[in-house]
Amino acid sequence: MPQESSHRVVVIVEENSNPFELGCATEVFGLHRPEIGGHLYDYRLCSPQPHTPMRDGFFMLTGVAGLHVADTADTLIIPSRTDLDTPRDPAVLDALRRAHTRGTRLVSFCTGAFTLAEAGVLDGRRATTHWQWADTFRARFPAVHLEQDVLYVDDGDILTSAGSAAALDLGLHVVRRDHGAEIANSVSRRLVFAAHRDGGQRQFVERPVPDLPDESLAPLIAWAQQRLDTTLTVAELAARAAVSPATLHRRFQTQLGTTPLAWLTAERITLARRLIELGENRLDVVARRTGLGTTANLRALMRRETGLTPSAYRRRFGPQPTPAPAE
Template sequence: MSQESSHRIVVIVEESTNPFELGCAIEIFGLHRPEIGGHLYDFRLCTPEPATLMRDGFFTLTGVADLHVADTADTLIIPSRPTLDVPRRPDVLDALRHAHVRGTRLVSFCTGAFTLAEAGVLDDRRATTHWQWAEKFRARFPAVQLEPDVLFVDDGDILTSAGSAAALDLGLHLVRRDHGAEIANAVSRRLVFAAHRDGGQRQFVERPVPDLPDESLAPVLAWAQQHLDTALTVADLAAQAAVSPATLHRRFQAQLGTTPLAWLTGERVTLACRLIELGEQRFDVVARRTGLGTAANLRALMRRETGLTPSAYRRRFSSAPAG
């Protein structure tokens, strides 16, 4: 399915880096995956010092490359850090600035956005961070267009994610962007993690939990994913969930941060991407099998959701020759 990649991803590990986000980066970008043809990326770690004490002194990281490896990165990742009031090392900030000038893709997990902002590369750019630190971030970096209520923000060459688990969402989004939906789904299956949560979903902000019957959307979502080739409506979803359309809308907004129609469209486009990757050449067939109706509608929605037309997506991700 995949071939060994020459795209180099480098993670800068600083003192007090959170091991969880570091582990997310290693798991998604660094592991050998024989089921999809090998390594997805040329993955490296680097540190400013020979020995780096991780968060809360859990362990000390040694034996990795120095900061000069950041100069070779195609994608440079900054994990989270709990010490938000401690200025970052000048050499780390310089590495980020130089990478940005070179056109390197920059990525932060959780409070790593503070490091990007301190380097000045987020000015007048869209970004997010953990909701708990949103007000502190806004106060320190007013030039950044902070979006505090989303899982991650893809602003082209700079991508930022929210709290810890959102690092997995952003990581899978990058795999999908670089290698297509089929490879991203294979990685998510190995992770036993949701294949695709759109970046626009809300962060799970702490709030009181009412004593209510089970209102999980999981059953209706699973049912809808098995019937994407039919002309599903919001009313159909509501009937399957045994609630009114208005109640269904409220549950989608509360649990997924989106509307039933937007979720359904996103699932249809994801399925369309997979069919194209697997070699389906007839866009009218793709449109019919995904419930998108016509090739024109497929073209419009794929461009809106992925930034690519079906033809461009096929050229980039399909392993089958164009017919």
Template sequence: MSQESSHRVVVIVDENSNPFELGCATEIFGLHRPEIGRDLYDFRLCSPDPDTLMRDGFFTLTGVAGLDAAEHADTLIVPNRPNVDAPRRPAVLDAIRAAHTHGTRLVGFCSGAFTLAEAGVLDGRRATAHWQWADDFRARFPAVELQPDVLFVDDGDILTAAGSAAALDLGLHIVRRDHGAEIANAVSRRLVFAAHRDGGQRQFVERPVPELPDESLAPVLAWAQQHLDTALTVTDLAAQAAVSPATLHRRFQAQLGTTPLAWLTGERITLACRLIELGEQRFDVVARRTGLGTATNLRTLMRRETGLTPSAYRRRFGTSPG
């Protein structure tokens, strides 16, 4: 039987909330995890009303806790909805402000950034929102440092995701932050979703589906993941794809919204995190097996990508005491 987690994730559902983001939160934070052997979170839904009409009247949500459940959240996911001009109810905004005062981690998916900003907790903070609302957001909330061309923003105790699908990216990022890369990878496998897309990747991908089958990056990505222990370069990736480095760069930007080097570095760091979690104590070995070269380079890049040094990461997520 799964062990219960003490970290409580609470989602506020309000009138006209989007079902997709609610589904993302449920899939990532609310499911039992027999494949892991324990539940990662204690997951709850709450609402200001006994009956909540969801977006466009698709269905009515009933039988969830009252808004006072937000008082007991460790992570609170705030409501979002398609009409960003309609103000939130004072009770919802008060619950968000109270949670922020108590040190609760706040999360906004898509238009949830508007809810956080309306509550006043984003003033002077970094956040993102869907690109189509960027101008409106800036006009209404000039005190917020909006970053409109990224998938998600992690500003410590407040995290925001740009669009609907980016909710999955941010959710997996939170799991990775809380439980490490190996657990996040297990959750992503169950979702059949990319294990890691960096928050700094662009929201808008110019050509999400290649126009020609032979332009797909899938073969070269799979090949590179099998050769991370070698000193791969962008030139090597281009040669494997039988294109010039400039063409490869354009395809990465169009299909993944990032550069080949940034993708390669992210894959190396993810592998390094997993090796540390699985018990590898020698950081020079981790660096060598991930193609990062030296323990010094590993330390620099891990701190940049995860906010933790290898030693700190091992203390937090490793299977052996450090």
């Protein structure tokens, strides 16, 4: 069990910050977790102004510390904002530059990458942001190497995530990095959230394997998720990641707490569930599109993973028939 952490995580809350991502940061980094020995981090909020209107003016955030607390952070987080054409607060940009200079780990959620880029700390670095704003980001910050085909990018001391819900994916990745897979899996179970979700809306862009393979599994996961209807093997995954099967196995165990084959099966079942939820009634089609092969294999694995047969799952979670209008 971890001891109470002295690693300080600070979130800068600006006008029009997204409350969902603030909640994600608080849930992952800020809560007391008695099941794993207490707080994982010393968590603080700060703002450049004493009264901060949140996104669309839904509510006002008050009672948090001033921006000076950002200077005490070991990890500094920037949530997203919707007003991308509004210049960022110069005091916030200065705080980010100071943090970067002293070696603080910087994290952005969604369009928070725009704030990091405006501060100049992303020049020459890898980053991602919400797929909807990828073209805008590239046009505005051509010196940043934008990757829009992944949920998040871990570039060492700077980490960026894609759309809002990917804040949870990146947050759990940070916990894995800091505390190991067992603790991260405990947090994900408390969240009732998978260690890696199946993606959602993203721009899928092919890109070559880098000469120095990324230690993060995110690029490989994004690549494999596009090919679940094929007969992927662990050897093929290892070849894509430019590592040996044994090395890939170690990375999956370290970062996800599972094996490559178990992860691949779970992803196929997740896709099968989505297809059934969207109304696909032909089990042979579901089996083929998920790479599970046969309806018998689909039935067996769905029962094992969900406790329900495909038919029972469809009755519970599939589209409900529209009632006939009363005459």
